[in-house]
Amino acid sequence: MIQEEHLPAMQGMFPSTFSTCSNEGEPNTTVISQVWYVDEEHVALSFQFFSKTRKNIAENPFGYVSITNPTTMDMYGLEIEFVRSETDGDLFDDMDMKLQAIASMSGMEDVFELKAADIYKVHKIMNIPI
Amino acid sequence: MIPERTFEVITAGFGHVGSASNNKVPTHTDSLGASMKPDKDEVTFFVRESLSQQVLANLEENGRATVFTGVASHEAYQFKGHFLEARELTEDELQASSKNRTYFIEVMSEMGLPRPAVERLFGVAPDIGITIKIEEIFVQTPGPDAGSKLPF
Amino acid sequence: MNSTKEDNVENNEQESLLDRKIREVELIKEVSTQVNKTLDINLIANTMLALMDEHFGFKHSMILILDDSKEHLNVLATYGYDKDGVGAKVKVGVGVIGMVAKRKKLMRMANMRMQMSYMQAVKKEVVKSNSEKIKETVTLPGLENVESQVAIPMQLDDELVGVFSVESKELNVFDKEDELIITILANQTASALQHANLYKLEQERLAELNTAHTELADLNLNLEKKVEERTAELVELSKKLAKYFSPQVYDSIFSGKLDVTIKTQRKQLTIFFSDLQGFTELTERLEPEVLTELLTNYLTEMSKIATKWGGTIDKFIGDAMLVFFGDPSSNGSKEDAKNCVAMADEMLEKLNEIRKDWLDRGVSKTLNARMGVHSAVCTVGNFGSQDRLDYTVIGNGVNLASRLESNSEANKILISEDTYLLVNEEFECKERDTISVKGFSYPVKTYEIIGKRSSIVAVNQPLHEEMPGFSFNYNPSELSDSDRAIKLMSDVLKRLEKQKKFNKS
Numbered sequence: 197m198i199q200e201e202h203l204p205a206m207q208g209m210f211p212s213t214f215s216t217c218s219n220e221g222e223p224n225t226t227v228i229s230q231v232w233y234v235d236e237e238h239v240a241l242s243f244q245f246f247s248k249t250r251k252n253i254a255e256n257p258f259g260y261v262s263i264t265n266p267t268t269m270d271m272y273g274l275e276i277e278f279v280r281s282e283t284d285g286d287l288f289d290d291m292d293m294k295l296q297a298i299a300s301m302s303g304m305e306d307v308f309e310l311k312a313a314d315i316y317k318v319h320k321i322m323n324i325p326i
Numbered sequence: 327m328i329p330e331r332t333f334e335v336i337t338a339g340f341g342h343v344g345s346a347s348n349n350k351v352p353t354h355t356d357s358l359g360a361s362m363k364p365d366k367d368e369v370t371f372f373v374r375e376s377l378s379q380q381v382l383a384n385l386e387e388n389g390r391a392t393v394f395t396g397v398a399s400h401e402a403y404q405f406k407g408h409f410l411e412a413r414e415l416t417e418d419e420l421q422a423s424s425k426n427r428t429y430f431i432e433v434m435s436e437m438g439l440p441r442p443a444v445e446r447l448f449g450v451a452p453d454i455g456i457t458i459k460i461e462e463i464f465v466q467t468p469g470p471d472a473g474s475k476l477p478f
Numbered sequence: 479m480n481s482t483k484e485d486n487v488e489n490n491e492q493e494s495l496l497d498r499k500i501r502e503v504e505l506i507k508e509v510s511t512q513v514n515k516t517l518d519i520n521l522i523a524n525t526m527l528a529l530m531d532e533h534f535g536f537k538h539s540m541i542l543i544l545d546d547s548k549e550h551l552n553v554l555a556t557y558g559y560d561k562d563g564v565g566a567k568v569k570v571g572v573g574v575i576g577m578v579a580k581r582k583k584l585m586r587m588a589n590m591r592m593q594m595s596y597m598q599a600v601k602k603e604v605v606k607s608n609s610e611k612i613k614e615t616v617t618l619p620g621l622e623n624v625e626s627q628v629a630i631p632m633q634l635d636d637e638l639v640g641v642f643s644v645e646s647k648e649l650n651v652f653d654k655e656d657e658l659i660i661t662i663l664a665n666q667t668a669s670a671l672q673h674a675n676l677y678k679l680e681q682e683r684l685a686e687l688n689t690a691h692t693e694l695a696d697l698n699l700n701l702e703k704k705v706e707e708r709t710a711e712l713v714e715l716s717k718k719l720a721k722y723f724s725p726q727v728y729d730s731i732f733s734g735k736l737d738v739t740i741k742t743q744r745k746q747l748t749i750f751f752s753d754l755q756g757f758t759e760l761t762e763r764l765e766p767e768v769l770t771e772l773l774t775n776y777l778t779e780m781s782k783i784a785t786k787w788g789g790t791i792d793k794f795i796g797d798a799m800l801v802f803f804g805d806p807s808s809n810g811s812k813e814d815a816k817n818c819v820a821m822a823d824e825m826l827e828k829l830n831e832i833r834k835d836w837l838d839r840g841v842s843k844t845l846n847a848r849m850g851v852h853s854a855v856c857t858v859g860n861f862g863s864q865d866r867l868d869y870t871v872i873g874n875g876v877n878l879a880s881r882l883e884s885n886s887e888a889n890k891i892l893i894s895e896d897t898y899l900l901v902n903e904e905f906e907c908k909e910r911d912t913i914s915v916k917g918f919s920y921p922v923k924t925y926e927i928i929g930k931r932s933s934i935v936a937v938n939q940p941l942h943e944e945m946p947g948f949s950f951n952y953n954p955s956e957l958s959d960s961d962r963a964i965k966l967m968s969d970v971l972k973r974l975e976k977q978k979k980f981n982k983s
Binding site: 213227248268273324 | 345348350351377440464473
Binding site: 207208209229266267289290293294296297298299300301302303304305306307308 | 571572573574576577578581583585587588589590593594596597598600601604608611612613614615616618649650
């Protein structure tokens with residue numbers, strides 16, 4: 197599913213947009229810093245703060261995320277479905293390390309806390325023909 | 327009456343118009359500029375029709391809309407409301423959009439992103455406006471206030 | 479088979495990729511050779527960083543070493559920065575380098591400014607309400623406005639040695655390839671640094687050993703000297719002390735024969751007492767200096783004689799003396815007694831000489847000695863308190879000796895019967911009055927020493943003398959009528975003296 201060409205878009209170089217939908221059918225759209233590559237079929241998003249987005253996912257696991265290649269500005273849209281939350285492991289560590297490295301430089305390490313690495317299955321990945 | 331503090335973000339921000347199908351599958355499209363009628367709580371977001379097919383279909387289906395708009399300083403809002411219409415853009419609106427997009431290109435290039443690519447992303451003009459009647463506004467500026475509702 | 483243009487392009491790409499790989503491996507080899515040529519820690523670090531720019535174009539890099547506390551990293555070397563930065567500290571867990579050290583995992587950052595600005599925006603909001611959650615911002619060594627960074631943990635055997643960091647002001651400038659190259663070089667550096675470190679430790683250890691050796695040699699030298707000095711001091715001290723002891727006691731103490739505790743034993747001794755008649759009067763009449771000189775002179779001469787005959791000088795009390803024979807060492811009771819009497823005899827002779835001296839010096843008063851000797855079993859040894867010992871003799875025998883002395887005539891030696899029985903063989907004695915002494919149930923017989931019998935033995939030798947007008951021949955073994963010989967000698971003597979008078983007038 198996820199190819200070599202998509203990887204540069206998953207480094208957090210350019211913000212991504214993430215849309216979710218509540219059980220009542222109410223959409224919610226927000227901007228996130230990075231979509232992390234897990235494997236060919238999976239991506240991960242960092243869970244730091246409780247939000248409407250997360251509440252929606254809890255009710256309705258389907259989401260849509262767009263990612264941008266920072267060099268070419270090619271955009272991709274991914275239809276994703278929440279699978280599980282991880283609170284340890286390599287991915288969590290990598291996410292946490294990155295977060296802490298930046299946060300600690302502004303003295304914000306106590307404000308930012310990685311609560312979990314949310315794993316999503318990728319159902320579809322498509323080009324957005326800009 | 328849309329609060330004045332959001333004007334800057336609405337008109338100069340880079341936005342994303344979100345919607346969901348009746349099967350609760352969400353999607354969104356990018357908007358490059360907007361115009362508004364604040365006393366009527368109406369905002370028209372400029373999008374490219376070719377990239378907004380699914381969004382338009384969803385809006386036709388259930389009319390539920392949400393738009394996230396933000397500026398470089400990270401000030402951002404989420405506007406929730408219902409779909410009024412999709413229409414052609416006026417000359418003024420096209421010009422405003424062009425101005426916005428030029429600005430984005432500059433900012434992005436300054437940041438270090440490759441100019442040709444940035445121009446490619448923001449170079450194409452939007453062709454339609456999605457008008458939303460605003461019902462709720464949420465602060466999305468990062469921080470402890472994020473998610474709080476703006477009274478209006 | 480047709481090779482299409484596309485295939486060609488792909489082949490060329492593969493080739494150039496391979497070329498690049500080969501080149502990279504060569505460069506890595508070259509760099510590591512250079513770096514391993516030296517054992518100087520600073521040189522290793524700086525060489526590595528310079529080579530990384532030369533061969534790979536990494537323009538801003540630094541090497542940090544974990545300090546002993548394991549809580550901080552110190553900048554060892556930098557390349558491509560305005561400020562030297564060497565010695566700057568990074569706390570483990572703070573910033574990219576700090577986090578790499580904490581987690582011992584590499585990190586590659588591509589757009590730090592954007593992330594920082596997001597962080598700042600949030601901070602602005604948090605400050606308004608939750609400011610206590612915010613910690614101090616730290617200044618870290620590195621590029622201002624850095625965008626891209628690769629930080630690698632340097633490890634040896636799973637132990638973190640330090641961190642290797644490469645930075646750039648350009649966005650997203652490092653890729654996986656760069657990560658790999660930097661990792662390899664970082665580990666090489668760690669290895670080279672460890673060699674250098676071990677070498678340095680070894681040198682330090684050697685230096686320490688050398689210093690220790692030198693110090694030890696010095697110490698030994700000093701100790702010997704100190705021991706010498708101390709010994710000299712002690713010798714001096716003991717010489718001074720010696721004057722307060724009788725030589726025999728002193729020697730016994732030093733030889734270890736005499737234990738310095740309160741210990742006494744009963745032994746057969748011969749006790750001698752003496753004093754000077756009329757001495758006390760002198761003390762009233764003479765100048766103290768003169769008196770001291772006289773007394774010292776007298777006692778010194780008497781002591782010499784006592785020591786010569788092997789007596790233990792117990793004490794002086796002014797002009798009085800107490801000497802005993804038989805302890806610490808003894809020659810047998812007979813010999814001890816004979817030696818004591820011989821000593822007393824010689825002392826009297828010496829006193830004659832001293833008397834003439836003093837007369838010459840203006841001391842008109844004649845000084846006469848009185849002496850008493852007694853032999854008996856007495857208690858001898860260390861008496862006194864725990865801290866102050868006196869080596870002396872006590873018992874009835876001592877008392878008797880003292881009484882004998884006070885009963886003796888001027889310049890005479892009065893002895894008891896016990897002593898008489900021991901010395902009679904060698905000394906002619908004259909019986910004197912008995913005296914009664916406290917502690918003795920019967921009156922004590924006393925004898926006076928006349929002289930050594932050996933002087934009388936000479937009497938039996940023949941005598942022959944011849945001169946003009948007078949000749950003399952005496953042979954004791956042939957002479958039968960000694961009375962007639964004595965009368966004859968007496969008449970001759972009277973006529974010689976008359977003639978002498980007549981010749982003078």
